Amino acid sequence: MRVRRPNPLMEILRPLGQLLLFILGSSVVISGITILIAVLIRGTRTDMDLLQITLVLLPQVLIDGIVLGFMYATIALGYTMVYGVLEFINFAHGEFFMFGAFAGVELLIWMQGQGWLPADQSVMAYVFLGLAIIVGMIVSGTISVTTERIAYRPLRGAPRLVPLISAIGVSFLLQDVMRFYQSAVNGAFYRSFPTFGGFSERITLFTLPLDGRDITIAIQLTSIVIIVAGIVMLVGLNYLVNATRLGKAIRSVAQDRNTSYLMGVDVNRIIALTFLIGGALGGAAGVLWAFRFTRADPYMGFLPGLKAFTAAVLGGIGSIVGAMLGGMVLGLLESFAASYLSIFTQGAFGAEYKDIFAFAILILILIFRPSGLLGGKTTQKA
């Protein structure tokens, strides 16, 4: 590794640039392919103009995809960091995410009970939302570190499948612990995200004149908040890993655990910190997820978790930049599949197949390019 003094400003601008590049790049590529398909099969439908409807939907689909992409990317970071350090698929990461979501939602529900939450847009709404995100991060981070200590650390060095099976167990256990808690305390196992702060308001970006009608393209305030929060976290993590002493220790443990140990790095502490950071990011993503989809339930972590893992593999597991790219690509693909699959196949295959899409991508990537989009051949320690 080259010894260089990191330039703090560069460490902020570089990931920003990368993010912008990934968003633009994957948006253009995926939109291009979709429009091409629409042109090719335009003749198959007589009841509507496929190309026109494709174009009308496009901005909204893109925004949804990018929002989803930011959430996947944030969750994927947890997988990728743990994998980078331990070469271990933390199957329970989706449940850390779920705990974060519940923590945030519970806090906001409590605040609502106190009458603190403003109904309309105000600075305080952002403060409270930020507070919920931070509480979500703390809870998820704590659960993550505790899990590592109890269920993973004693199994370090055991055959590969042993900690993985333990992680599957933790995942199941946490789901039902939360279900039990919610059932016992609230009598129902899911919680709704309180409505406040006028976040559901839509901001009109522009209008498209089409066929004599004006199509308004708007973005929900929720989406903007998620995108901004996503950017802050991704850039922050990049800074932490690339420009701080702690980051250097994490990278050294990921490179070679034994040597780092000999060099005086407290490996156990670094691994715990990795779990803390990964879990906290997952928790933040959980609160944002509940914010976006307006509820938290004990099983909400499974699919996003699996997809975020797919995103991590897609980008090249172990690579932080890769997780951001993978998340973005997967979010966009899913959003496109959910919107266009049904239109293109005349309703034969609908949005239900969007989940299969992620798995199909995962299988294809693992078969043809297991090192991921960004992974060089040498990133993988086998």
Place this chain on the structure above:
Amino acid sequence: MSAQSSAQLSPIQRMLKGPLGLILVFAISVGASYLFVLSPRSLIVRLLLLGSLLLIYYMPQKGWIKLLFGGVMLLIVLPYLGLFNPFLMELGFQIAAFATLALGLNIVVGFAGLLDLGYVAFFAVGAYLWAFFGSQQIWHMDEPPGTFTIYPTFPFPAWWFWPFLIVGIIAAAITGIMLGFPVLRLRGDYLAIVTLGFGEVIRVLANNLDKPINLTNGPQGITPIQRPPLPAYFTSQEFLNQLSDIAGRPISLNDIYGFFFYFVAIVVLIIAIFLARRLDNSKLGRSWTAIREDDVAAVAMGVPLRRTKLTAFAIGASFSGAMGVIYAANRTFVSPETFSLTASISILVMVILGGLGSIPGVVLGAAIVTLLNIDFLQTLSLQLSSLRQGSGFIPLTSIPWSSLPTQLDPARYQRLFFGLLLVVMMIFRPEGIIPSQRQRLELHEEPVDEPEGAVIEGEIEPDHKLEN
């Protein structure tokens, strides 16, 4: 077992030694059976009865004696007791069915060391195969779910169940090979996630293939599915009356099918045990162990990796496919719900709880988990709900039972128990209750730090992969 010297016997086994032990086991079995006749609904007596089977397995006697004892219990005593409480046959059927599934998964995970988290997909293949051909679904393919009438006849007569049992085995094996072909070069943990994805894909397909052509009838599932025909004598009123006299309760045709499926499942389980043992104890079994221990060395000794792994996948899947066909006929109803990730994990829990790679262990694990699933938790739920009806209070608190939310029904917390079992087993006893000798050594092995160059190509880098 019988070859063990007395020094290696556990305290319980020492008690069961010699003719005296034989008499003791006999007495316990007879006692449990008698208690069952007295109170056929008691969970504790059911446990005692199954426990006596375990004692028969554990007693240090000659193999043929144990076989005789076990055979009489399974094929004569239990069915007889089933007359008094049909649930015993249902329990026996489910245990045997899941034990067969667990044995299949054990070939993949325990013998060959490939973690398959979507194993239930092969079960689904078998079940949906007979569900489709053994019901009227063929006639409903162009109708959306919930719109059609039930006809008096079926496209395939019921006896086709038997040929389809074979077709189910083959179809599941082919599915196993199709899945295995692209993914088996992946490393263990990646394989686990991909198989999990595959399991989900099968479930999503089952849920959604009600359009454009209605193949699976979507989330509503397919029903009615035919059961195989029985010889006329067993379904005659005269025979039913005879049984009713013995049982002291009316025996219906449904009960007869309960006995029938119990016997079918036991026979399939015995065949599965037989197959698993013989395969383990052969060149193929050695190759599986070799691959699990060190695939580089194995391939260098001439063991073809891909083919050997595929064989494990195919054989494991075929067990599952056979049980799928039987399960569809037993339930007369198949829906996607049965084939969830929880089902795959519960089978994995059976294998791990009993002991990876250990055939008796896996059967025991299946028995315990199935009991927990369909008997213990259900009984607990029933008890709780009867308490909820009453006016008592939760012990040590002033909360009345009646205020307990119904969402706390223990039967809904399978995942909690499975999760806990998995974590606890991995930390404290990864080799399971009845460990296989070799897995015990492997799972407690200190990690060997592999020097560079020991990395097999093709595990992760496809550019210069092993093309087998």
Place this chain on the structure above:
Amino acid sequence: MAPLLDLQGVTKRFGGLIAVNNVNLAVDKGTITSVIGPNGAGKTTIFNTITGIYKPDEGDVHFDGQTIAGKRPDQITALGMCRTFQNIRLFHNMTVLENVMVGGHTQSKSTVLGAVLRTRSFKNSEEETRQEASRLLRFVGLPAGLGDQIAKNLPYGQQRRIEIARALASKPKLILLDEPTAGMNPQETESAIRLFRKLRDDLGITVVLIEHDMKVVMGISEYISVIDYGQKIAEGTPDQVRKNQRVIEAYLGRSAAAEIAAHEGAN
């Protein structure tokens, strides 16, 4: 007569690193050949490329009259070439006998169906494999009754011998031994050398060694190839190699070599 094993311009790269660079190597039938070179010179990579664990990026490998580059390791083993590993890779938790029986994989004719039905031919074939395995264990000089031991519980020297027995079970024409005497004491080394000779003299197997111990190399080899930085820098009989200037440099460094040369010149 064509050589039994013939490497022609074999190159193997890992990313930007050229581990093996355009190596030619010919091994005649019935010889004992050594491949030597400093640590990290690419010797084991050459072995891995020959046995199919790696595919050569360039060049060709011929064995027994056919090209084997691109074949799978198990196919190559079936053609009659087997190996041992530098860091012993026994199946740790299998018994010694089972280890050797896995080695007999390509020789055994038992089938899955035969295993299920326990046919006479299955029983015969299993018994044959077992007998052959015990015979090989005796041949490599292991005490009787070791067959039922778990492999990892045995001392290092015996594990090395088991690995050789396991390789022999595939009835190879050529055996590749990767540092077979590493970590042995002088007595053990002495008896290992006798075993390698026996492989050739009694079984007629062509032997290729990777070795560090110069006593072993010089004492046993009929032919030596020297590898450094992935390239073959010298080859010939032990005497030729011993006097080769580039070999001395590779092993001792340039300055030391110059010193020796000066010293010899002065004499």
